Amino acid sequence: MNHLGTNFYEAVSVILFGIGFMNLLLQNNLIKKFIGLNIMDTAVYLFLAAKGYVMGRVAPVLTDGIIDAYYYINPIPAGLVLTGIVVSVSVTAFSLALVQRLYKHYGTLNMDEIMRISREEEGE
């Protein structure tokens, strides 16, 4: 089995996922961390969309009255991507709200600074 040449959409999505993960680990700024998380989400959508595609078929909207399973692509990954997008939007909004509260309290977005200040406050 050697499909790396034909599966380049999946390959790109995996690489994007890795880049997002790296971003999540390397960035100290909290907002940039969540940008990394969103890149990971996008990679998963790309993977699902690539899995649903079938060569030479059309989008799953009835065209010319043809009712035939071998004429349309797979509609299930589209629904799954929709779920993923909704969850990603919700998680991003919630985490950004938390970041805004953190910024109001500590005056910085740097995670190490926040940890340091909170440790100092606890010590006092």
Add this chain to the structure above:
Amino acid sequence: MEEKKKLWKHIKAWVDGEEVILDADKYIITRSKKVKKDWRRQFSVETIKGNTKLYGFLSVAISALFIGIMLSVVNDLPEFGNPSNPVDNEVMERYLESGIEETGAVNFVAGMILDYRAFDTFAEANVLFLAVMSVVLLLKKDKQNYSEKEERENREDDFFDENEKRPILKIGGKILAPLIILYGIYVVLNGHLSPGGGFSGGTIIGAGLILYASAYGQKKMQTFFTFRTFTLICVGGLLTYCACKSYSFFTGANHVGFEIPKGIPGNILSAGFILPLNICVGLIVACTMYGFYALFTKGDI
């Protein structure tokens, strides 16, 4: 190392019966303690995080390893776009071949997510609602979490919104916002006939509302969209959705007894409950999107 050798010699002598080890426990305790200390010093998370270069190298290495493993998995995945792939199985055939008869929706994806899997979509709408409620909980302006400085800034913003000219933004917003909202309504209402539906149309309506709010300010927005309307639309949409879809529970999973007229596929008034469900979802999503914007900028809807 030396101590280890010593201990080993002692043990050897003891096995040979040449001497008796009286303080072997002490040796073992000191040795194990030392080893434990060493291990902790080498692999403590704090040390790694403190050493920026090592941390960066490790992060890149872990990500690269992850990418490598996943690429080797992708190498073994079924071929892209091949019609005989295991994902294209009888579930998809069922949705595509009897979807029109059973749901009446021309857009198979809408028929799938709002009829076969309507409870999943209900949960998605609930997730959005929960997210906006937690953002309200965290960011809504009230006396305890709002300082005077922020309030002064807010008042300045309101003043600028009213008195500043900003002709490009204001005229552009005035012309574009109604068109964008109209297009969003079109996408929502045609969810069962063409690509689109409640989620995408709702997002477009939300974008139009955000454009209008950024051009004319929060105060003008509040003449027709207050927190009360926001809650009423969100909760009303969710409750209508719940009531519409509960009929499956009351009439059995196969919709026995109470058959909703499917209409002619392709007409705007067809496809059973898909159109009202799309409208509910669209309203919830539009309110949620605008709610996020308003709460993040001004802390109030």
